[in-house]
Amino acid sequence: MIVVLERGTSAKELDGVLERMRELGLSGQALHVGSKPMIHVTGGSTRRAKRLLALERVQAIVPTSGPRVRQEGRRFFPYHALQAGAVGMVLLGALVALAGFFPPGVGSAPVPGEPLPAPEWPWYLAPLRGLLRLAPARPSWIGPTMLVLLGALVLSLPVLDRSRSALARARWPVLAAGLILLAVLAFLGSAEGAS
Numbered sequence: 001m002i003v004v005l006e007r008g009t010s011a012k013e014l015d016g017v018l019e020r021m022r023e024l025g026l027s028g029q030a031l032h033v034g035s036k037p038m039i040h041v042t043g044g045s046t047r048r049a050k051r052l053l054a055l056e057r058v059q060a061i062v063p064t065s066g067p068r069v070r071q072e073g074r075r076f077f078p079y080h081a082l083q084a085g086a087v088g089m090v091l092l093g094a095l096v097a098l099a100g101f102f103p104p105g106v107g108s109a110p111v112p113g114e115p116l117p118a119p120e121w122p123w124y125l126a127p128l129r130g131l132l133r134l135a136p137a138r139p140s141w142i143g144p145t146m147l148v149l150l151g152a153l154v155l156s157l158p159v160l161d162r163s164r165s166a167l168a169r170a171r172w173p174v175l176a177a178g179l180i181l182l183a184v185l186a187f188l189g190s191a192e193g194a195s
Contacts, residue, residue: 026049027041028041098124
């Protein structure tokens with residue numbers, strides 16, 4: 001929340017507004033933008049800041065995004081989207097590095113007349129292959145559709161999470177769903193690797 005003071009407010013009058021804020025249990029930092037001083041409210045209940053309008057030099061009180069974030073939570077774009085994109089880039093980089101240093105089926109050069117070894121699937125695709133084995137063979141579109149729906153479910157978790165607290169206790173349903181999904185994928189991957 002920003003407290004806008006009238007043009008030409010002296011330093012003594014600014015200190016008076018800051019003192020009144022301290023009396024109301026608020027804390028703030030003075031900002032100077034051109035000739036119009038402002039105070040950024042950094043602590044305390046912003047509802048009490050409305051009482052500052054009664055002061056002579058206070059021109060207006062402008063709310064910032066803090067109340068909206070407390071009411072609605074952070075929007076998926078750009079906040080969660082940037083975090084998910086950064087995590088995805090790190091994971092993609094790790095997979096590219098692993099694929100470059102540990103490619104499957106690397107061995108001796110092929111010898112003419114001998115059959116080539118069967119291609120091996122990368123280890124990180126084992127959970128998806130295990131999920132595809134659970135799908136019926138006919139119709140053939142069910143397996144890939146399950147993979148697309150699973151990806152859409154994972155991407156929709158931030159939208160479904162409506163908790164406003166940063167504590168893990170408040171987010172236990174979404175965290176539990178993510179852990180169950182990871183456990184199922186790990187089980188499918190280990191079962192696929194064993195077969």
